[in-house]
Amino acid sequence: MEKALINLHYEIIHGDFMKAGEASSNIKKALMQLGVDNAIIKRLCVACYEAEMNIVIHSYGGCIDVDIFEDRIEMNAKDKGPGIKDIELAMTEGYSTAPDVAREMGFGAGMGLPNIRKSSDEFEITSVVGEYTNVRIVIFID
Amino acid sequence: MNEIFHSVELIEEKCNGCTRCMIKCPVEAIRLKNSKAVIYGDRCIDCGVCIKVCPYNAHVGKRDVLDVLDNFKTKIAIPSVTLYSQFGEYIEPGLINDAIKSLGFDEVFDITYACDIVTEITKNEIEKMPKPAISPFCPSIIRLIQVNYPELVDHIVKVLTPIEVAAILIREKYGENSDGIGIFYLSPCVSRVTKGKYPFLSSETHIDGVLAISDLFPQLLKYINKNKAAAPQSNSNMSSTGIAWAIPGGQSKAMNLEEYIAVYGVENVIKVLDEIEKGKLSNVDFVEAFACTEGCLGGILLADNPFNARRIINKYYDKLDKRCEINEMSEEYKSRFLSDMKNNKTYNPKLAEDFASAVKKMNFMNKLINSLPGTDCGQCGSPSCKAFAEDVVRGLSTVDECKFITLKGGEGNEGK
Ligand SMILES: Nc1ncnc2c1ncn2[C@@H]1O[C@H](COP(=O)(O)OP(=O)(O)O)[C@@H](O)[C@H]1O
Ligand code: SF4
Ligand SMILES: [Mg+2]
Numbered sequence: 001m002e003k004a005l006i007n008l009h010y011e012i013i014h015g016d017f018m019k020a021g022e023a024s025s026n027i028k029k030a031l032m033q034l035g036v037d038n039a040i041i042k043r044l045c046v047a048c049y050e051a052e053m054n055i056v057i058h059s060y061g062g063c064i065d066v067d068i069f070e071d072r073i074e075m076n077a078k079d080k081g082p083g084i085k086d087i088e089l090a091m092t093e094g095y096s097t098a099p100d101v102a103r104e105m106g107f108g109a110g111m112g113l114p115n116i117r118k119s120s121d122e123f124e125i126t127s128v129v130g131e132y133t134n135v136r137i138v139i140f141i142d
Numbered sequence: 143m144n145e146i147f148h149s150v151e152l153i154e155e156k157c158n159g160c161t162r163c164m165i166k167c168p169v170e171a172i173r174l175k176n177s178k179a180v181i182y183g184d185r186c187i188d189c190g191v192c193i194k195v196c197p198y199n200a201h202v203g204k205r206d207v208l209d210v211l212d213n214f215k216t217k218i219a220i221p222s223v224t225l226y227s228q229f230g231e232y233i234e235p236g237l238i239n240d241a242i243k244s245l246g247f248d249e250v251f252d253i254t255y256a257c258d259i260v261t262e263i264t265k266n267e268i269e270k271m272p273k274p275a276i277s278p279f280c281p282s283i284i285r286l287i288q289v290n291y292p293e294l295v296d297h298i299v300k301v302l303t304p305i306e307v308a309a310i311l312i313r314e315k316y317g318e319n320s321d322g323i324g325i326f327y328l329s330p331c332v333s334r335v336t337k338g339k340y341p342f343l344s345s346e347t348h349i350d351g352v353l354a355i356s357d358l359f360p361q362l363l364k365y366i367n368k369n370k371a372a373a374p375q376s377n378s379n380m381s382s383t384g385i386a387w388a389i390p391g392g393q394s395k396a397m398n399l400e401e402y403i404a405v406y407g408v409e410n411v412i413k414v415l416d417e418i419e420k421g422k423l424s425n426v427d428f429v430e431a432f433a434c435t436e437g438c439l440g441g442i443l444l445a446d447n448p449f450n451a452r453r454i455i456n457k458y459y460d461k462l463d464k465r466c467e468i469n470e471m472s473e474e475y476k477s478r479f480l481s482d483m484k485n486n487k488t489y490n491p492k493l494a495e496d497f498a499s500a501v502k503k504m505n506f507m508n509k510l511i512n513s514l515p516g517t518d519c520g521q522c523g524s525p526s527c528k529a530f531a532e533d534v535v536r537g538l539s540t541v542d543e544c545k546f547i548t549l550k551g552g553e554g555n556e557g558k
Contacts, residue, residue, distance in 0.1 A: 032491040038293040046421035
């Protein structure tokens with residue numbers, strides 16, 4: 001398999017709202033240092049943040065890997081958790097099962113997954129109920 | 143690297159090497175080299191935090207002195223709206239203008255008129271922009287966005303500040319005869335001095351100099367105390383919507399906006415920008431962000447404390463019954479007041495010009511970070527271990543400046 005030029009790896013802990021957003025901030029800084037285009041940084045930042053929050057809110061914990069290749073950036077968000085029964089429903093704008101604690105903090109608008117898809121050139125979500133959810137996106141750098 | 147003009151300067155003899163400014167600088171623009179602070183100009187946002195925290199007064203803000211007036215035939219003052227808040231009570235604006243003239247000015251321009259023009263243009267512009275739109279008013283915040291949030295630059299409203307608008311109107315009024323005219327901004331903050339010399343959101347500035355209100359204050363106060371009893375000679379036609387610009391939230395109030403955020407203090411502004419960058423706050427129309435506490439009323443070139451100053455500004459707001467009277471402006475009229483975003487010289491965050499070298503440096507930098515203790519002790523002269531690693535790969539520091547480095551996980555050092 002093609003090896004990434006840079007790999008950025010972040011462990012995401014369930015319920016840790018304090019540290020939430022750190023991964024996407026760090027990733028943004030790295031992309032700036034590599035000279036990646038601002039518009040691409042913006043898209044990845046949004047996707048990464050939403051994926052991070054979904055792990056914090058909906059899973060038991062997981063990690064985010066950002067792999068930078070010459071022509072593209074891949075993000076893999078993997079978690080262990082309840083999984084998603086109806087992916088099509090979860091992808092619907094405004095659909096959310098976020099618990100009250102998350103809603104009180106302003107999360108749970110049900111726009112996360114749709115916005116991740118919108119920000120990406122390739123989008124893939126796989127999930128097994130009771131086991132895991134994986135979100136994989138690709139953004140091409142030109 | 144240091145080609146960007148800055149108004150914050152270090153007097154080396156006074157610097158004691160205490161690291162306070164290095165630690166407090168919100169954009170990590172300060173290092174300690176040979177026990178003296180050094181400001182990296184490409185990163186500095188002129189917020190003035192280092193001036194405030196330095197116990198030895200080693201950081202100072204540059205500005206012009208009143209003598210510059212002598213170089214001009216006709217001298218015109220554009221006072222910041224904050225100036226009117228400085229005298230501890232409501233003073234007739236006309237009397238304050240008289241006091242300004244007593245310093246040698248021929249004319250005092252009513253900046254609230256320019257504020258109202260900018261209000262009208264902004265109202266229009268934000269309709270066409272990504273949300274939330276960000277006010278271009280505080281130059282330190284604009285620099286902060288350019289340096290650390292380049293992907294948010296298109297959220298900044300592309301309108302000139304009331305100061306530039308005022309200066310353009312003055313030049314137009316004098317037209318042919320504008321030779322020998324000197325236009326001076328009376329400023330509450332050092333950041334404006336930089337902006338005055340180096341307008342980073344547009345290709346040129348129309349002002350000739352920036353004077354510190356705190357430098358002029360004693361003379362102004364003296365004049366006002368002496369002449370308080372008599373009716374002022376100058377008249378004034380200030381608007382409440384314009385005076386509101388002195389307070390965070392005032393621009394939004396002038397635009398009758400409801401969905402706005404007013405935030406001040408660089409750390410707080412960073413929190414808000416972090417959210418915008420993650421795609422949040424897209425339901426907010428407008429963000430007014432200021433580097434100083436209480437916005438411009440907390441500018442370090444003012445005399446009074448910002449909280450008392452706000453009390454006085456509120457009095458003006460209530461007493462002035464003129465509101466914004468700018469009517470429909472033609473596109474052509476407006477276009478003169480839009481910033482061209484040229485001269486957008488900004489910080490270059492790239493570790494190297496080409497991608498391959500940047501990748502190499504980043505891999506080395508990450509390895510280096512793992513070899514550092516992570517205690518951010520600052521003895522290397524960089525504000526944090528991460529910043530030190532970055533300095534090393536940028537060639538600004540050398541590895542041996544850290545006394546605590548343990549080269550673990552490095553190539554050839556595996557398993558150590
Ligand atoms: N990692 C995940 N694990 C389990 N369920 C998830 C995960 N990510 C998303 N979901 C489900 O999909 C729904 C929609 O997600 P999203 O669009 O991000 O909206 P929100 O997070 O605001 O609820 C969530 O409410 C949740 O039911
Ligand atoms: S003015 Fe602000 S940004 Fe510049 S060095 Fe001082 S604290 Fe840092
Ligand atoms: Mg979500």
